[in-house]
Amino acid sequence: MPTDQPTQTEDEIFDAEFLDRLRALFLRLRKRKQLKKKGIQSTPASGFTREFKDYRNYTAKDDYRAIDWRLYARLDRLFIRLYEEIQEFHVHIVVDTSASMAEPFADKRITSLKLAVALSYMGLVGNHRVSLYEIGEQVGDPPPPLKGLGNLQRVLDFARNLEFGGITDLEKCFREFQPSRRRYGIIFVISDLYGKSVDEAKEAIHHASGWPGEVHFIQVHHPWEEKPDLDGEIELIDVETQEQRRLWFTPRDRKRYEARYQEFIHDIEYACQSRQIDYQRWRTDYPFDELFLDLLSRGSALSSGS
Amino acid sequence: MQFLSPSFLYLLLLGIIPVMLYLFRRKSKTVNVSTLVFFKTLAREHQESAWLRRLKKWLSFLLTAIVLVAAVIALARMVLSGRDNGDFRTVVILLDRSASMAVENEEGETRLAEAKRILYERLKDIPEEVGVALIAYDDRPEIVQPRTLKRRELISRLESVRIRPIADKAGAALESAKSIASLEPPAVIWHASDSVFDRDANPDSLELRELNLALDEVSNPGITAFQIRPVTMEYSQYDAYVQVSLNEAAPAPIKGRLNVNIGGMPSQFREFELDPGEDSGFTFKVGGSQNQMLRLELNCEDDDFPLDNQVLVPLPDSSPVLAAWIRPDETEDPFTRFALSAIQEDGNLELLKGTPDAWPLSEPVDAVIFDGWLPDEWPENMPVVVINPPGSLGPVLAAQLEDPVPYDSVRVGNEQHPVLFRVTSSRVAVTATAVFQTEGSLEPLWIAGNEPVLAAGEYKGQRVVVMGFSPGISEQLPLTSAFPLLVGNSLLWCIDGNGDRAGNSVSQYSAGEFVPVDGESITWSEWRDGEMREQRIPLKSNLVEMDRIGVWKTDSGNKGTSHLLSAAESNISAKSEEADSDAEYFKVKEGVAGNLKNILLAVILLVLIVESLLFHRFAVY
Numbered sequence: 001m002p003t004d005q006p007t008q009t010e011d012e013i014f015d016a017e018f019l020d021r022l023r024a025l026f027l028r029l030r031k032r033k034q035l036k037k038k039g040i041q042s043t044p045a046s047g048f049t050r051e052f053k054d055y056r057n058y059t060a061k062d063d064y065r066a067i068d069w070r071l072y073a074r075l076d077r078l079f080i081r082l083y084e085e086i087q088e089f090h091v092h093i094v095v096d097t098s099a100s101m102a103e104p105f106a107d108k109r110i111t112s113l114k115l116a117v118a119l120s121y122m123g124l125v126g127n128h129r130v131s132l133y134e135i136g137e138q139v140g141d142p143p144p145p146l147k148g149l150g151n152l153q154r155v156l157d158f159a160r161n162l163e164f165g166g167i168t169d170l171e172k173c174f175r176e177f178q179p180s181r182r183r184y185g186i187i188f189v190i191s192d193l194y195g196k197s198v199d200e201a202k203e204a205i206h207h208a209s210g211w212p213g214e215v216h217f218i219q220v221h222h223p224w225e226e227k228p229d230l231d232g233e234i235e236l237i238d239v240e241t242q243e244q245r246r247l248w249f250t251p252r253d254r255k256r257y258e259a260r261y262q263e264f265i266h267d268i269e270y271a272c273q274s275r276q277i278d279y280q281r282w283r284t285d286y287p288f289d290e291l292f293l294d295l296l297s298r299g300s301a302l303s304s305g306s
Numbered sequence: 307m308q309f310l311s312p313s314f315l316y317l318l319l320l321g322i323i324p325v326m327l328y329l330f331r332r333k334s335k336t337v338n339v340s341t342l343v344f345f346k347t348l349a350r351e352h353q354e355s356a357w358l359r360r361l362k363k364w365l366s367f368l369l370t371a372i373v374l375v376a377a378v379i380a381l382a383r384m385v386l387s388g389r390d391n392g393d394f395r396t397v398v399i400l401l402d403r404s405a406s407m408a409v410e411n412e413e414g415e416t417r418l419a420e421a422k423r424i425l426y427e428r429l430k431d432i433p434e435e436v437g438v439a440l441i442a443y444d445d446r447p448e449i450v451q452p453r454t455l456k457r458r459e460l461i462s463r464l465e466s467v468r469i470r471p472i473a474d475k476a477g478a479a480l481e482s483a484k485s486i487a488s489l490e491p492p493a494v495i496w497h498a499s500d501s502v503f504d505r506d507a508n509p510d511s512l513e514l515r516e517l518n519l520a521l522d523e524v525s526n527p528g529i530t531a532f533q534i535r536p537v538t539m540e541y542s543q544y545d546a547y548v549q550v551s552l553n554e555a556a557p558a559p560i561k562g563r564l565n566v567n568i569g570g571m572p573s574q575f576r577e578f579e580l581d582p583g584e585d586s587g588f589t590f591k592v593g594g595s596q597n598q599m600l601r602l603e604l605n606c607e608d609d610d611f612p613l614d615n616q617v618l619v620p621l622p623d624s625s626p627v628l629a630a631w632i633r634p635d636e637t638e639d640p641f642t643r644f645a646l647s648a649i650q651e652d653g654n655l656e657l658l659k660g661t662p663d664a665w666p667l668s669e670p671v672d673a674v675i676f677d678g679w680l681p682d683e684w685p686e687n688m689p690v691v692v693i694n695p696p697g698s699l700g701p702v703l704a705a706q707l708e709d710p711v712p713y714d715s716v717r718v719g720n721e722q723h724p725v726l727f728r729v730t731s732s733r734v735a736v737t738a739t740a741v742f743q744t745e746g747s748l749e750p751l752w753i754a755g756n757e758p759v760l761a762a763g764e765y766k767g768q769r770v771v772v773m774g775f776s777p778g779i780s781e782q783l784p785l786t787s788a789f790p791l792l793v794g795n796s797l798l799w800c801i802d803g804n805g806d807r808a809g810n811s812v813s814q815y816s817a818g819e820f821v822p823v824d825g826e827s828i829t830w831s832e833w834r835d836g837e838m839r840e841q842r843i844p845l846k847s848n849l850v851e852m853d854r855i856g857v858w859k860t861d862s863g864n865k866g867t868s869h870l871l872s873a874a875e876s877n878i879s880a881k882s883e884e885a886d887s888d889a890e891y892f893k894v895k896e897g898v899a900g901n902l903k904n905i906l907l908a909v910i911l912l913v914l915i916v917e918s919l920l921f922h923r924f925a926v927y
Binding site for chain 1: 337344
């Protein structure tokens with residue numbers, strides 16, 4: 001049952017303990033990365049500087065421009081040069097600040113803020129440029145990109161000052177959100193993806209395929225939203241639109257609701273996969289650390305930085 | 307207003323459940339949700355004002371309460387009738403199942419079936435705490451169901467009552483009903499019959515309600531009496547007597563025809579015309595071998611009651627008359643012996659001769675002739691012809707004359723008497739040897755001087771002929787034909803009066819009688835649907851009830867016939883206003899004035915339909 005559960009205050013969220021956990025998380029991530037770092041490791045992202053790493057036989061699928069003609073002249077065989085990218089890219093963190101992210105489940109708000117801070121921390125530690133955005137009815141004006149761990153306090157201030165409310169217009173926000181090519185990097189969208197209709201999110205996602213960089217959709221939702229504990233006569237109020245709806249909710253309706261919700265999630269997941277967009281569900285009752293490690297272990301460029 | 311099953315009213319306590327459910331109903335919850343888009347896909351929206359929702363909840367509660375109350379009232383069987391059910395604890399149903407209850411109305415419903423139908427409906431209006439007993443009666447009562455509160459059992463027993471072709475005797479049944487009624491007073495007796503009790507003759511304080519099932523108009527010609535016997539001294543000849551009657555309530559005179567069949571073949575017929583209440587007797591002679599079946603059938607156009615239209619009887623055995631002639635040896639009169647020998651020549655008389663030493667006789671005879679002798683004790687079970695009585699005994703008060711007195715002529719007392727049939731009394735001269743008195747039922751037939759010399763009559767149902775003369779010394783008597791005729795007539799007349807004479811072995815019984823028999827089984831022959839039908843039934847006891855109309859025979863040789871032959875039963879009465887004073891009491895009331903069950907069920911059905919429409923069709927929550 002949705003309630004405004006008293007949760008931790010913002011100061012409690014961004015306390016020293018949380019930052020210590022982030023550092024520990026970062027160390028764990030780096031160790032995991034080193035263990036996996038064997039042989040060729042490529043990334044679809046391109047960087048600004050490149051260092052030679054190795055040669056490899058040319059295949060028909062390779063770009064002929066990468067052929068080392070000097071080596072061909074000497075050995076009479078086609079090789080291509082492999083480079084290890086030294087990436088310095090932007091980390092764009094988009095936080096949904098609509099009312100549905102704060103009410104009736106404050107956990108969603110806390111989770112999304114913690115996630116935004118953690119990703120920012122990762123970006124700052126990796127010496128990337130971190131940009132923070134808020135979306136609701138429209139995309140909010142972002143502060144200047146931040147670089148270096150010294151800007152962590154500014155990240156925390158930004159998160160602390162975010163105001164949740166209003167409606168979500170996914171279509172409009174995703175259309176308007178267009179980072180310049182110069183700010184190529186990783187884009188994290190933290191949202192519950194609830195729009196004005198069930199299919200709005202699915203249709204809005206196609207705008208993300210044009211974004212410059214690696215896109216991650218993190219859908220934050222509360223377990224109650226997946227399995228609502230409702231029965232009998234109820235009057236529902238949409239926290240964003242204040243629209244009311246009176247229903248006689250039966251167990252059969254509950255099953256139909258759950259099926260519809262799962263269909264909604266699968267639609268989004270399929271829409272992301274078909275556009276090579278990473279998608280992760282983030283239930284607020286699951287352990288934050290585990291989910292975060294999962295997120296970064298899924299081939300994110302962020303995890304391979306530093 | 308009255309509740310016939312008030313115990314069900316306790317079910318009204320169930321009303322607490324909907325009241326509690328209404329009072330403590332789950333209130334509508336307001337829930338904030340992140341988005342409504344998923345809920346919108348479930349059901350269409352119901353935006354209603356608060357007062358409308360409240361009204362609907364009231365309506366739902368009201369409909370539920372109506373269904374509950376209506377169901378309980380239906381179970382409690384509320385009646386709004388103005389019927390006076392009285393304040394009684396026992397109802398005794400006295401149901402006539404006699405033959406006359408088989409009369410059918412225009413719809414083909416018998417009186418008994420109508421009685422059952424009315425009683426079944428009327429019992430529904432009796433409170434369940436009232437005990438009901440059922441007595442069915444014909445010529446005697448049978449307690450079919452002792453007092454019970456179980457209606458189903460009672461209805462089952464009521465259904466099991468069948469018409470029996472037996473005349474009714476309601477008096478004993480009424481006494482039985484009173485006995486049962488007195489066990490659990492106050493009580494009321496319901497008498498269901500086609501005739502009513504005379505209320506003046508039953509002035510008891512007991513409440514008696516008459517369900518008069520008589521038809522408004524009924525016509526019933528029927529056979530009310532029948533007799534057959536072998537013609538004495540005539541082989542294979544039988545005299546039959548039939549009486550047909552028309553009931554007093556018949557609306558018009560009728561014409562009819564009586565058919566006589568012997569051995570399945572038409573033999574003769576009689577046509578008749580009867581006015582209401584009139585009867586007519588027919589005597590006819592039939593010929594046939596013994597044990598051939600004689601069937602009499604009455605055919606009339608307007609006849610509502612067929613059970614009394616038929617008589618079925620086997621022709622009885624016609625064995626010769628067996629008579630005993632007891633006289634002292636020294637007084638054997640040759641003329642008397644000559645007269646008896648003349649009769650014997652036809653083979654229709656077997657004569658046993660004996661002296662007083664042979665008395666009492668070792669075998670039964672049809673008649674006995676005491677000639678100049680009388681026993682010490684008068685024989686009461688056979689007809690007697692006394693010739694020249696030596697003294698007084700029984701009905702014979704006589705004394706011997708010391709000197710016989712001759713008379714030249716005799717005067718005839720009653721020349722139409724059968725004993726004097728074809729006897730030429732004018733030529734007779736007798737010598738009186740005894741004087742006797744003709745007191746009582748003895749009728750003087752010949753009177754010589756001032757004294758009777760020949761008398762005949764009945765004494766305690768026994769026919770007696772007394773001759774106060776001696777043929778041997780009566781000069782103008784023995785040698786004429788008058789004396790053999792006189793002796794023969796005397797024997798015939800005496801024997802005719804004895805229906806149980808030896809040899810006439812077919813016994814006729816009235817339906818309903820118990821008859822002692824022996825053997826293992828009994829076979830009934832009945833004339834039904836135009837053919838003779840036989841049914842063999844094992845005997846369970848040595849008494850058989852004549853519960854059907856027909857001919858029966860046991861495997862041990864007992865046989866007999868069973869007839870309705872009841873003038874009272876055939877005299878079917880019609881309904882009169884006076885006899886139908888309780889018509890309103892037994893009138894089946896339905897609807898608002900009576901049993902509300904159907905109305906309440908209709909209300910429940912209607913409410914359920916309305917609820918169904920509201921909650922399913924219009925989705926009222």
